[in-house]
Amino acid sequence: MHVSERLLQLYADTNAATRTKLQDTIKQNLGDGKSLSVSFEELTGATQESLPTEEKSAGDFAGWIKDGKKDAMFLPYYVSLLEMHDTVLNKEATVHQSASIDKTVVKGTPIVDKVPVPAPETTVVETTKAEEKSTIAKPRYMPEAPVPSRAERAKYQRTIEPAKPRRKSGKLIGVLFFLILLIGGGYLGYPYVLDLLEPKQEAKVVEETPKPDPEPVVQEPETNYVWLASKNVNLVSEPNGTTVTYIGDIGDRYEIVKEQDDHVEVNLDGTTAWAPLDAVTTDWPQRDLTDSALLDWVNTNLNNDWLGESIPDFFTMNEAALTETIGAPYGRETDALNAYTFYNGGFFVIQQDKVHAIDWTNTQTTREAFRSLGEPVLETDDAVVYESETYSIRLFEGTNGQTRVRLTEK
Template sequence: MHVSERLLQLYADTNASIRTKLQETIKQNLGDGKSLRMSFEELTGTTNTTLSNEEKSAMDFAAWIKDGKKDATFLPYYVSLLEMHDAVLNKEATIPQSNPVDKTTVNETSVVVKAVVPVPQPVAVEDPKGKEKSLTSKPRYMPEAPVPSRAERAKYQRTIEPAKPRRKSGKWIGVLFLLTLLIGGGYIGYPYVMDLLEPKPEAKIVEETPKPGPEPVVQEPETNYVWLASKNVNLVSEPNGTTITYIGDIGDRYEIVKELDDHVEVNLDGTTAWAPIDSVTTDWPTRDLTDSALLDWVNTNLNNDWLGEAIPDFFAMNEAALTETIGAPYGRETDALNAYAFYNGGFFVIQQDKVHAIDWTNTQTTREAFSPLGEPVLETDDAVVYESETYSLRLFEGTNGQIRVRLTEK
């Protein structure tokens, strides 16, 4: 069974208080840093050579828990300890204590008291001459040259003589010239004036109705998708990286962002991750399975006593409505994409505050029980997928014989 599937199964089988005690014990043991292999040996008394020799501290482990358990280095270490939690919690972990160091030092500084000597302020001395100057009037302006008298100015004035009368003959010449212009202009302009006075037929203006052009065709952009073709696919933060952003299941559908070499970048509800090309497919067949036939199979072959409501009603609920309907879960976990609410009998997958899937854990259902549903959409050695128009029904087989069934709204 994949380590992520073991973690989901362990969360379904253990309560939150045990997991919290185990996490505190791990933090005390890791302290300022030690290898995960050595820490596992100290906590359990056994050796696990598959664990990493990389040194990790309690702060690294706390950050890993808070960040949604993305780092693949911590995942097998934590799952192995969770499987042996009885032995770990019953054994006292040895935590090296370090002698406290008094880092407080007192620095004595000499205080110099300086006497403040008052500085004498300059006293303003009033100038007695200032009053005398203010009483003295300003001297009158005296022109550099004397102003000439009226008689002298008269010498420079010009004598104005009366204008001589014009000759009267010029007026008659002007009148004759004007009469000639009027007579000639009237003769020449008469046809134009008459043409302006005649009424002209009004021109009819015909407005052409514009022909409607072809309506623009709105082309919706084509969206490409991929489906995971194998169980428990690690979606990493970068191509060939080790930081796991999300662990997907067979049959999950994602929108393609871009492709690069042997990886494809997919959209994860606001973030992205990279999936190996050999773990995805773009060819996803359809079957003639109806919603009613699929739901009838779920009601017949699975134990639904812990639900108490009709299956389709849960997919219209948010987390608050779910709690109000069947009570509060005994455990809750989150990752980069979903939240998981654990109950006795299974758990709910909540995506964007809405029930996205229902999982039945530790069922007695076999692969042969799915045969009445017809041909599956996809089948592997450890998983099988059936789909109707609205729902996806999947079976996951673990290496230890455990069977998990998931119903998802597409």
């Protein structure tokens, strides 16, 4: 079983409190820096030669947990400790019980007597002087020249004479000008008046119906896709890189961004990652499997007691509706693309706040029983893929004989 699949299985079998206690024990052991192989031997008492010898600190491990477990170097180390969590935690408890602490710490705190120094008092001497204002009478205004009397002012008054009547000659000139203007305008406008009085033949205007412009043909750009052709494919951050952005499953479909060397860049819902060309295929055949036949097989061959609802109804729910329907999960994990909510019997894959897939764990379903659906779309040594018009269903086989079934809405 691939290490990422072992991690999913272990998260389904252990509770969150146990995982948190184990992570704290790992951080305490790693400290400022230690080889992962040495740390594994100290925590378990066993050796595992496949673990890397590069030193990692507690801060590196905490960052790896917070970043969504993307570094492939920590993954086998953490999964191996999670599988032996009983041994690690029991050993840690024994060490704490045997170590006795008998230390007396005396802390002396010098007492410094502080003598308060009185602040100097400031004496403000205000001297109030009474100012006497002498009242001086303002001089009376005296004009430079004497004001003339009313009799003298009457001499300078202008004598107003009555207005003279207007002459009638101006009115006569206006009437003559109007008559001249009227006669001249009639002479000049006579031909135009005749032209208006003559009947004219109206020209028939034939209106042509405009032909509608042809609708432009919108050519949608062709989108190319690849499908993962093997189980548990590491999608890395750069070609030939070691930082794992996301671990894909067989049958996952991704949009191609570009190709470089022996890798192809794919779109991961807002981010991108690189997949090796030998792990993908662009030839994805279609089969005649119907939705009803696929769902009948799920209802007949898998344990759906932990669901309690019709299978298609879950693919219309978001995470809040899912919790309201079947209750809160006992565990929740996230990675670069999905969130996973764990229940007794399986887990849900949440993508963009919507149920994307349902996984049944520890099904014990055999490959022979799964192949009763007909000819598969793709089959490898450890996985089988079927697809209908709406769904994709896959069987994953582990090295220990356990099987996991995933139903995805395409």
